[in-house]
Amino acid sequence: MRTGVFLRRAIALSLLLFGAALVLTPFFWMLSLSFKSQAEIFTPHLKLFPEALRWENYVAAFERSTLLRFLFNGFVVCAGILFFQVMFALPCAYALAQRNFRARSLIFGLVLAGLLVPFHVTAIPIFxxxxxxxxxxxxxxxxxxxxxxxxxxxLFRQAIAAMPGELFEAARVDGLSETAIAWRIAFPLAMxxxxxxxxxSVVAHWNDLFWPLIAITDSSLAPPPRGILYFRDEESGTDVGPLMAAAVVVVAPMIVGFLLAQRRFIQGLAVGGLKG
Known part of the structure; x- marks a missing residue:
């Protein structure tokens, strides 16, 4: 019995390690290339690790392009999008989850239908x-x-629907408005x-290249993926080391942010699926 359990766990662990290796290999290779010289990158022999850590690639990445400007643009765009998304999404989700009104099911059905429509379909009219x-x-x-x-x-609707309705009724008895209930009670609980x-949201828009390619031509407004494209085409050419160094700098904030918030991320997905 114990042998069977151990065998199943060993197989599951092996599959997880294999999957993790597949996902992480491109990132590891990018990091490795960012520390290699040009000659070492184009050697005919495969070397997973650089012979020496060459930080000059990172220096060149900042010197040959306005990389800090690209990062700043990405922060402004992602922060602006996230702020307005939460401002609109939370009150709508609260109304759909905790208020009874005509056509509530129809509106929620339209929200679900909206999940099926890719942004590319509406890109031209928006442009x-x-x-x-x-x-x-x-x-x-x-x-x-x-x-x-x-x-x-x-996602907010699913989280708020899982909250006890008595909590909101008590808040109404205490004299709180629906807006105050949404922001002072529902939002902290839905954190x-x-x-x-x-x-x-941040990962999707930080990595978005499709819309910036259409909406802007000014390099001073380019978010990180668009900026990397400028860097590759106009500055680095075949100088892969600085290009990979710039890519590492662009990816690093997302990885650090996820590692810091991974526990709440998993909780949020779990809570969001509790009640339909």
Whole structure:
């Protein structure tokens, strides 16, 4: 009996390690290349580890491009999108979860349908609208199309629906308005879901290349993926070391952020699935 349990655990662990290796290998290779010289990168022999750590690639990455500007743009865009997404998603989710009104099921069904529509379908109408408003090549062009998130509404709605209704009834008896209940009671209790949603949102928009390619042409407004594209095309050419160093700098904040918030991330996903 114990042998069977041990064997199953060993197989499961082996599969997990294999899957982790597949996922992490590209990141490890990127990190390894960022410390190698040009000659070492293009050697005919495969070397997983650099012969010596060459920090000059990182120095070149900052000297040959406005990498700090790209990172700043990414922070502004991601923070702006996340702020407005939460501002819109939480009240909508609270109403769908804890208020009874006509067409509530229909509206929630439309939210679920919205999850099936990829952004690429609406990209051209949004682009034309922003062009008419003369908002292209601005931070607004990078933020406005994403301020309403159906995924955020769904995730917050699931978390708030799992909360006891008596808690909100008691708050109403105490004289709190619906807005105050949503922000002072529901939002703190839904913080794990908010953390999970924040990770999804920031990672998605930090790594987004499709929309910045369409909405901006000014390199001073480029977020990190668009900035890396400028760096590759105009600055680095075939100088792979600095390019990989720049890629490591761009990816590092996302990895650190996830490691710091992984516990709340898992809690948020678990709570979000408790009640349909």
């Amino acid at each position: 034309l609208g922003l062009a008419e408003l003369r908002l292209l090549n601005t931070y607004s062009a990078l933020i406005i199309p994403f301020v309403a998130s159906v995924f955020g509404i769904f 794990p879901a908010a953390t999970a949603f924040a990770i999804f």
